[in-house]
Amino acid sequence: MLHLRLIALLCLSLLAALPARAFETRASAAWVYDMTTQTVLLEKNADIPLPPASMSKLMTVNLLFEALKDGRVTMETTMPVSATAQAMGGSTMFLNTTDRPSVSDLLHGIIVNSGNDACVVVAEGLAGSESAFANLMTERARALGMNDSMFANASGWPHPGQRMSMHDLGVLAVRLISEFPEHYPIFAETTFNYKDRAPANANNRNPLLKLGAADWHADGLKTGHTEEAGYGLVGSAIMGERRIVFVISGLGSETERAQESEAIVNWAFRQFVLKDLAAKGTRLAEAPVWLGASESVGLVPQEDLRLLIPAAAQDQIKAEAVFTGPIAAPIAAGDQIAELVITIPGLDAPKTVPLVAESDVAAGGFMVRAKAAFARLTARAMQAAGV
Missing domain, CATH: 3.40.710.10 (DD-peptidase/beta-lactamase superfamily)
Incomplete structure (x- = not known):
């Protein structure tokens, strides 16, 4: 099984983007x-x-x-x-x-x-x-x-x-x-x-x-x-x-x-407003599954996703679902298998939110494993042939 650090770019529908004007405090x-x-x-x-x-x-x-x-x-x-x-x-x-x-x-x-x-x-x-x-x-x-x-x-x-x-x-x-x-x-x-x-x-x-x-x-x-x-x-x-x-x-x-x-x-x-970005259980991305009954699994937040957003922002928030995959089956609904990394203009540190599996994914049967084995053999043969 090949583990890759994968990033899925997401588009969240919300009002956001120009950085909040930094506060220049007189305090030391x-x-x-x-x-x-x-x-x-x-x-x-x-x-x-x-x-x-x-x-x-x-x-x-x-x-x-x-x-x-x-x-x-x-x-x-x-x-x-x-x-x-x-x-x-x-x-x-x-x-x-x-x-x-x-x-x-x-x-x-x-x-x-x-x-x-x-x-x-x-x-x-x-x-x-x-x-x-x-x-x-x-x-x-x-x-x-x-x-x-x-x-x-x-x-x-x-x-x-x-x-x-x-x-x-x-x-x-x-x-x-x-x-x-x-x-x-x-x-x-x-x-x-x-x-x-x-x-x-x-x-x-x-x-x-x-x-x-x-x-x-x-x-x-x-x-x-x-x-x-x-x-x-x-x-x-x-x-x-x-x-x-x-x-x-x-x-x-x-x-x-x-x-x-x-x-x-x-x-x-x-200068900041509280925004509801996604409800609990909303599918935000998918991750590929290794040797599972399904080829992918949905990624959802475990809780309602609410963030503080600069009030004057417009369309500059960047959200990425980050995971190491493909994800090996079996997978249970609610397992944390990814993170949502949200970069918000005007805030120094990105916000990281756990993402969990939307549903159970059982291990694949004989045909799934046979297909995976055949794909591995084919890939190795092509590599040996220099293709």
């Missing part, structure tokens, strides 16, 4: 992602480990969410406040050593107030010390595939050992949204005042939560700022069926961060 590093279609829309220095400032608090929140999920703590569990926690500078939820805040209080204190003190309380409460907790953060990041992240503390306090890439922060944001839907709404809350101690400027600094956009709304996640990192934001917004997650860093001011965040969300929603 950025990552923009459409969660609905798992499409990266923009990358800029996205895999470079950078100082994450308070955006790294998302990893502290993730470990606390995981502790809630596996029952190690509940929302009512209380934790002591050490002198170390009380002494933390920067953003705070205004804890003191006489307090016993609950896990619910601490989550709100971290997410809404960006409390460095709350982060230390959580770190000490879960791991005994902040340094031990930071080691757990790094280990967990590796387990989640966040290979460009390392942690020296729970709060994002400036430290040469505290680094995250924008891509890793985006992966973490997607996890918090998808894995912990029961707790994620906290990220949309704008005020929290533990024991009436917090001034107004201690509330959520996410500028998108304050917008009254008509057709999209933001619901998370975390701002960050240090002199070294500049102003950054891990954000998420929803419009219709689509959810956008984005991470930006290195902006020069709160105003610039707010402007850039809104511009990125508008671009992501308005």
Whole structure:
């Protein structure tokens, strides 16, 4: 049997083609992602480990969410406040050593107030010390595939050992949204005042939560700022069926961060549209079959095929069914035997979709095998004769 890498060019009927106008962000590093279609829309220095400032608090929140999920703590569990926690500078939820805040209080204190003190309380409460907790953060990041992240503390306090890439922060944001839907709404809350101690400027600094956009709304996640990192934001917004997650860093001011965040969300929603390209089970191509009861088998998508397409595109999408064939019989309906590789103008990476066999193809009987054997002998004879 001769295995060949075969490509079948397809013509998909859809509106598409001129590239979406690339977004030229002022951020020094950025990552923009459409969660609905798992499409990266923009990358800029996205895999470079950078100082994450308070955006790294998302990893502290993730470990606390995981502790809630596996029952190690509940929302009512209380934790002591050490002198170390009380002494933390920067953003705070205004804890003191006489307090016993609950896990619910601490989550709100971290997410809404960006409390460095709350982060230390959580770190000490879960791991005994902040340094031990930071080691757990790094280990967990590796387990989640966040290979460009390392942690020296729970709060994002400036430290040469505290680094995250924008891509890793985006992966973490997607996890918090998808894995912990029961707790994620906290990220949309704008005020929290533990024991009436917090001034107004201690509330959520996410500028998108304050917008009254008509057709999209933001619901998370975390701002960050240090002199070294500049102003950054891990954000998420929803419009219709689509959810956008984005991470930006290195902006020069709160105003610039707010402007850039809104511009990125508008671009992501308005320069791309969600298109239904093919229904589940639609035959998109055929593959030849080796020694089968049929000479070919249809190739179909296993799920409805929906892709994000640049809004201004026209007739430039390229789709290829790629497989190694002929495909040896027997073949069962639903077996993955090919891939659909779709190149979309305006997106850097092609989209790859599995294609499966449309129907069963049984192994051929005696006559099929005899015919194949005769064809092989004939081909060898012609090759030997130099024909």
